[in-house]
Amino acid sequence: MSIRMALLAILCDSPKHGYELRAEFEARTGSVWPLNVGQVYSTLQRLERDGLVTADEPTADGHVIHSVTQVGRLAVTEWFTEPIDRTSPPRDELAMKLSLAAVSDMVDVREVVQRQRAASMRALRDITRLKPSDDESFADAEAMGWSLALESLVFQAEAEIRWLDHVESRLVAQATRRRATRAEGSVSVSEDARRRSPRSPSGRVSR
C-alpha cells in the first residue's frame, strides 16, 4: 500500500506542511510504520500533480502549506468506504521461501518452519509487550491509533504462526503417507526420493 491516501486523509482535518504531516501520521499510527520526510514531500508532489491537494506559496520560514481539494476529499471518502485493493497481493518473502524450501534438497523444510515459528513467536511476544493497557489506549485518539496499529501486527504474526502450523502438519501428513507407501514395499527408498525430486513434486503432476 502507498501512504498516499493516509496522508491525504490527515490533510482533510486541516492544511499542513510536510513536517507537520509526517509528525501527525506517526502520532496517529504510533510510529509502527516509520516514514521519512522525503517520502512525504514526494507524495505531496504527486498529490498536487493529480489535483488532490494544492500548495500555498512558501511561508517566511520556507514551509509550504498543503490543503486538500474537493476532489481530494472525495477520494478520501471513497478510500475509507471501499475495501482495499487486492489485485496485486504484496510479495510475501516467507511464503515464497517455504514454497521453494518444500521442494528443495538444500534444506529440511521442517527445520525452516520450526525456526521461523520460534522467531515469529518472539516477534509476537515483543509486540505484545508494547501494548498499552486498556485504560491507556482509550485515553486519547493517538493512543487508540497506536494500539490499533500494534494489534494489526499482532494479528499478522498470529496468522503467520497458524500458517506455519498448517504447513508443518501438511509436511507431517506427507511424510506419514510416504512411510506407509514405503512400508508396503512397493517403492524403494531411492525410487521414492527420485519421485519427489524438485522437478516433479508429487501433487503438481496430477493437477
Add this chain to the structure above:
Amino acid sequence: MSVQAVTGSGLVQDSSVAVLELRDVSKVYGESTLAVQALRGVSLTLQQGEFVAVMGPSGSGKSTLLQIAGGMEQPSAGAVSVAGHDLVGQTPAERAAARLSTVGFVFQSLNLVSSLTAAENVALPLELNGMASRPARAAAASALAEVGLEGCGDKFPDELSGGQQQRIAIARGLIGERSLILADEPTGALDSVTGEAILRLLRAKVDAGCAAILVTHEARHAAWADRTVFLRDGLIVDDTGGPQDPRDLLGSLR
C-alpha cells in the same frame, strides 16, 4: 535465562530456588502394546516471576506436562520439584497438600462443583487449605471481580454461560497466595477481548511474583508469556527463549 535475585548483602534469596523444575521427565500411559508415550524426556525450569507458554498439536503431551508439574500425575521417569520439594518421592496426600497451598490449577475441563455457587467454587481451595469461611468468601468476591464477574458470586454454574463458567474456573485457579499457576487452555470459550483481559491478569500475577505455565493454541495469548516452548510427540522441539530488553524493542520498531 533466569536471573537469580541477589540482595544487597550478597545473600541469595529464597527466589533462587526454582518454583518448578522438571528434569528429563517421561510419561507412559498404559502397558505393553497399549502403551502411549506421552512425554519423552522433557526438561523445564521456571523461576519466580517467569511465565512460560506451551504450544503444540493435540496429543503432543501438553496436558500431561501440566498434570505432572502439578503433582496430579506421576512421571514414569525423571524428576519433578516444586519450590525445591521433590514431588516424586511424596505420597499422594503430601502432593495434594502441597498443591493446595502453592499451586493454582485451571483445568482444561472446568471441574466446577455444580452444587456450589460461583463464589463457593472459587473459595474452595482456600477453605480446603484451612482458611475460615468469611475471609475465603471475601477473597472469592475479589477474585471474581478480577475476572469481570462481580455480582455473579451467588449464581450456580449452570446459571452462567460457558465463558462465565470458564472465568469462575480461572478465578479459582488464581485465588490466594499461589507460587505457581498452571492453566490448561483457559481461554477456549472466551471472546478475544475477554481472553486478552485474562492474559493481562495472568501476566500481572506473574509480575507480582508467582510463576505460571499456560497451555494454549493461540499464539496471541502465548505472546503474553516470557517464553514459549513447542511440544511435539512428547518432546520440546523448539523454544523461543526469554525476552530481550524492552528498550531494544522500541528501538527496533522506531
